Amino acid sequence: MIEASWLLTFAAFAEDANMSHAAKRLHITQPAVHGHLRKLGDELGVPLYRRAGRGLVLTTEGVELAAFAREHLERERALRARLVGESRAEPLVLAAGPGALRYVVGDALPAFQRSAKVRIEVRALEAAPAVAAVRSGEAQVGVGVLLAMPEELACAKLCSVDQVLVLPRTHALAKKRSVRLRDLADQPLVLPPEGRPQQQALTAALRERGIEPVVGAVGRGWEVTIKLVELGLGLGVVNAFCEVPRALVKRPLPELRPVPYYVFTREDARPMAKALARALRQTTT
Numbered sequence: 001m002i003e004a005s006w007l008l009t010f011a012a013f014a015e016d017a018n019m020s021h022a023a024k025r026l027h028i029t030q031p032a033v034h035g036h037l038r039k040l041g042d043e044l045g046v047p048l049y050r051r052a053g054r055g056l057v058l059t060t061e062g063v064e065l066a067a068f069a070r071e072h073l074e075r076e077r078a079l080r081a082r083l084v085g086e087s088r089a090e091p092l093v094l095a096a097g098p099g100a101l102r103y104v105v106g107d108a109l110p111a112f113q114r115s116a117k118v119r120i121e122v123r124a125l126e127a128a129p130a131v132a133a134v135r136s137g138e139a140q141v142g143v144g145v146l147l148a149m150p151e152e153l154a155c156a157k158l159c160s161v162d163q164v165l166v167l168p169r170t171h172a173l174a175k176k177r178s179v180r181l182r183d184l185a186d187q188p189l190v191l192p193p194e195g196r197p198q199q200q201a202l203t204a205a206l207r208e209r210g211i212e213p214v215v216g217a218v219g220r221g222w223e224v225t226i227k228l229v230e231l232g233l234g235l236g237v238v239n240a241f242c243e244v245p246r247a248l249v250k251r252p253l254p255e256l257r258p259v260p261y262y263v264f265t266r267e268d269a270r271p272m273a274k275a276l277a278r279a280l281r282q283t284t285t
Helices: 004-014 019-026 030-044 060-083 098-105 108-116 127-136 197-208 222-230 271-284
Strands: 049-052 055-058 092-096 120-124 141-145 153-161 163-168 188-191 214-218 235-239 248-252 259-266
Touching: 004 019, 004 030, 004 060, 019 030, 030 060, 055 060, 060 127, 092 098, 092 127, 092 271, 098 120, 098 141, 098 153, 098 222, 098 259, 098 271, 108 120, 108 271, 127 141, 127 153, 127 259, 141 271, 153 271, 163 222, 188 197, 188 222, 188 235, 222 235, 222 248, 259 271
Parallel strands: 092 120, 092 141, 188 214
Antiparallel strands: 049 055, 141 259, 153 259, 163 235, 163 248
16 A cells, blocks of 8 residues: 555655655655655555666656656645635646747736636746656646657647748848758858757758758757857747847748647646646647
C-alpha cells in the first residue's frame, strides 16, 4: 500500500531529482527521504530514478509517478480548501515559450482567468522542456512548436505560422516581393542554436538545394534574432507574426513550411486544464 507521506516526499524529490534539496523542502533528514523513496520503489516494483553522471534523473516510471503524486497532492489541497470554505483554488500552470506567449496565446489568458476564476502561473519554457513539464505534472498545459506528437499527451493544433526572412531595407533582397532559398546562398544568416527545430528545418531545406548555410551569428529567440539582424550580423528567419523595427523588412519564404503550434495536456489532466486548452483552441483557430 502506498502511503501519502511517500508521495509527498517523491513529489518534492522530483522537482530536481536531488535528495538533499527534497529534505530541505520537507524539513526532514536526507536518510528519511531515501527511506521513503526506497519503500515507494519497493512497493511499486519499478526503478523510479537512476544515476546519471554525478546526479540523479527520473526514469520513465518516475516521471509518471511524479505526475500522479502532484495530482494527488493538488486534489488533497483542493479538498481541504473546500471543507474549510476557502475560495482560493490551486493555480493552473502553463508552460510555453516567449514567442508563443506573446503572439499565440497571450490575448486568451486574461479572459480565461477572469471567466474561470483561476490563477494562471506561466513558466517560460520552449517546446521540449514544456512537454517534459506537462508529462511530469510540473505544468498542466503546454504550448509550443511540435514536429512530432509526444506520446501519452493529448495534443491539438492551435495555428500554423508562415516563416519570413528579416533583412535591412537597404539589402538587395529587400526589393523582392518574396525570397527563394537559392537567394540565400553565400548570405550570412542568423541561425538558432544547433539542434533547435527551426535550425534543423532551415539547414535541411537549404542543403536539399545544394546550399551550405553561412553562419553570421547564432541567436536564441525571435527578439534576439531580429536584433542581430538589425546590428548587421546576417539575415534572419522568424515567424511572420514577429514585429520588426523600421530599419528592417520582412519578406515571405514560400519554400519553407509553416510552423505548427500545438496545445498539449496529459490525457488525465484535471478539468480546468482541459478547459484552458479548449479556450486556447477556440481563440486561436
